């Protein structure tokens with residue numbers, strides 16, 4: 001490819017149609033659990049200020065993450081609090097959020113998050129469920145840069161979801177989609193990525209079922225295709241609806257991009273307008289949050305999806321902050337838009353700078369992941385490259401000194417190496433501790 005930087009601005013600045021909706025450019029704020037809603041799950045002044053700041057910075061579309069579609073997801077979440085779509089009483093508050101983003105003329109989509117599946121936390125006597133009983137093994141080698149979990153972590157073993165469980169969750173997601181539309185969201189995506197509930201069906205790595213939800217690609221697609229079709233029937237033919245799915249397991253015994261694309265071909269028959277491409281799982285989280293731009297394109301994942309799905313399903317690229325790479329991928333027909341997460345924390349004006357050809361002014365994310373450490377430790381997320389982040393509203397809750405120290409310690413390699421050795425020695429004495 002031989003596009004120039006000006007071309008990159010023109011390509012990324014061109015409008016895109018997603019179903020009936022036209023977005024003004026192809027730079028998208030990806031979903032992130034950084035919104036600090038109220039403890040009971042309503043958007044706070046800070047949630048709204050964070051989103052408005054990115055809309056002001058020129059993105060073509062905002063996707064609201066850090067949310068739950070069902071009470072099950074709320075109850076089992078490893079992160080708190082989250083924005084709730086699981087009851088009608090939240091619609092008025094969600095409408096405040098969409099109205100506030102719409103002030104900037106920016107459309108806003110809801111991420112409908114059905115269940116944490118293999119990453120859920122059993123609470124209040126309720127166990128977690130997934131396609132099959134398979135834990136996630138978060139070993140040291142799979143963790144992103146500067147993230148340490150002393151001793152690693154093996155998640156609790158989920159129950160195999162019954163057909164009744166699957167259908168109950170589907171009904172919950174349909175109701176959440178109805179609320180999202182009533183609250184003024186311009187579209188929605190169903191979260192089916194990483195090691196979450198629907199993701200566990202898509203690949204033979206986590207799906208060992210022998211019923212109609214396991215085995216062939218068509219069967220592994222069934223649970224997600226059915227929920228997409230049910231949501232489509234609820235929201236209507238012209239409402240932008242997508243999914244967020246993993247595109248590659250990057251693990252032995254797992255599925256590569258061709259296998260995921262084959263599964264996607266069955267899912268889109270339920271009525272999918274777009275796919276937000278997401279890397280890998282929690283077993284190898286370092287692939288999901290890479291430390292350089294463009295890895296997804298190097299792995300050939302968007303290319304595999306495009307080949308199988310054609311141009312009708314819009315594809316959102318991930319983890320490619322280099323505007324030139326993203327523009328080239330669009331020109332080459334591999335993807336339709338560029339969705340960014342961490343870069344949007346580091347620089348809320350990234351979009352306007354790219355679109356005005358002011359790439360030299362961009363405050364680049366350093367991929368050192370202190371934001372992720374904060375998320376994992378349930379500390380208010382901040383970005384060390386952008387002091388404004390997390391404080392877009394003056395009333396935003398700040399991390400305490402103790403929390404800030406914990407974030408620092410959790411990213412300190414020598415300290416974490418000692419903690420890892422201690423944790424492993426303890427596990428040797430109590431072999432079952434890692435799986436508690």
Ligand SMILES: Cc1cc2nc3c(=O)[nH]c(=O)nc-3n(C[C@H](O)[C@H](O)[C@H](O)COP(=O)(O)O)c2cc1C
Pocket residue numbers: 030031032033034065066067111191244278288289290318319320339340341342343371372375381
């Ligand atoms: C602090 C933080 C919170 C996140 N929360 C969510 C979320 O709520 N939903 C989701 O689908 N992805 C979430 N992600 C993942 C991002 O959307 C994205 O897939 C990942 O960061 C890789 O993209 P990037 O390289 O542009 O950061 C989160 C990421 C970060 C850093």
Ligand code: SF4
Pocket residue numbers: 342343345346364365366367368369370371372382383384385386
């Ligand atoms: S803390 Fe900021 S600079 Fe560091 S990885 Fe997160 S977004 Fe990027």
